[in-house]
Amino acid sequence: MLTGLNVAVIGGDARQLEVIRRLSEHDANLFLIGFDQLEHGYTGSVKINSHNISLEGMDAVILPVSGTGSEGQVEAVFSAEEIVLTREMVASTPEHCIFYSGIRTKYLEELMEKEKRKLVPILDRDDVAIYNSIPTVEGTIMLVIQHTDFTIHGSNIAVIGFGRTGMSVARTFAALGANVKVGARKQKDLARITEMGMKPFHLSELKDELSSIDICINTVPALVLSSDVLAAMPVHALIIDLASKPGGTDFHYAEKRGMKAILAPGLPGIVAPKTAGQILANALTILLTEQHQLERSMDNGSER
Structure with a gap:
């Protein structure tokens, strides 16, 4: 008490x-x-x-x-x-x-x-972040369905970051039948991504790895989707940025290029x-x- x-x-x-x-x-x-x-x-x-x-x-x-x-x-x-x-x-x-x-x-x-x-x-607590990733994933699925005209199954999805949220997002979309690749920096994370049956890539390879994706989901709270990275991505690609404000995307350039980019850091409070x-x-x-x-x-x- x-x-x-x-x-x-x-x-x-x-x-x-x-x-x-x-x-x-x-x-x-x-x-x-x-x-x-x-x-x-x-x-x-x-x-x-x-x-x-x-x-x-x-x-x-x-x-x-x-x-x-x-x-x-x-x-x-x-x-x-x-x-x-x-x-x-x-x-x-x-x-x-x-x-x-x-x-x-x-x-x-x-x-x-x-x-x-x-x-x-x-x-910052592992237990809270892991539990919180559950409504985050559900909200991300909702956004993807709302803002695309194709199925998740069979789509090419890149998840940036393999922390507590990134891991849950990647695993769930893979379970829904998407072709999921995951970008990370640490070798242990790249190994775990491989073990989970998904394609790993180092964040230094972002431009090449995002050149043929349909959906990009970012969880890294730093500018990883800069203008030069966005320029290498397909214009039709949907970007969902789950990182805390201001996110990890150059939203101004994305809008200028005609790309749909959504900053959604508070999904748990919205969907559940x-x-x-x-x-x-x-x-x-x-x-x-x-x-x-x-x-x-x-x-x-x-x-x-």
Whole structure:
């Protein structure tokens, strides 16, 4: 149980509702920021006005999966007001306060370093990323079907990156009968791709390997599909970029060339927000329970 733990939940989408529900069940004291348009109430929760945000006394702060924008903007689909995480807000928290976010952002990392607060990017956890790859794959299949006039079966698909998401994407499309090739850098990944019955290639060979594909699915959060790589690809090729913003594709050049390129980093929250939210809620419950137990043991130690 999280009895006595003060947790602020700032912004987010439908996934955060599952997080709020789970933490409420575990008896945390919840302070909801950016949920003024949410009619549903939760036991033990208090809505805080977006114009008068205070994080004093918080033991933990939960941010959306997307973290913050370059200037601290926080996505909040249940609020009509813009919410910005400022240095003053972070500084007002107790030193032991931990900030939980889906991903790392430059703004967040610099802010936490300045104010000496701990940042925990939940999607860095292997378990969360692997579970999260399930709705990501389903959403990718949905996009491919919506934006092509041919079947997945028999199509030529290139998956860039063989991390936790890339592996799930590649395996699923291969199971659907596509001819899948996968680009990676590490030799161990190239070996595993071969063992799984797919064609491996090194990322240094991108231009040659993408010259005859129908669909390209990128999972690498770096500019891998640059203008010169895109120029070597068929114009009809569909690009689905699953990497976090701004993605790994030169979208301006793709549009200029007449190629269809879709940036889709938040698919779990779009195609299966309930399941994606439960994945986050499970991880956060474990992390907050560990934090709460540690804080209580330290308090007991100081009393002695």
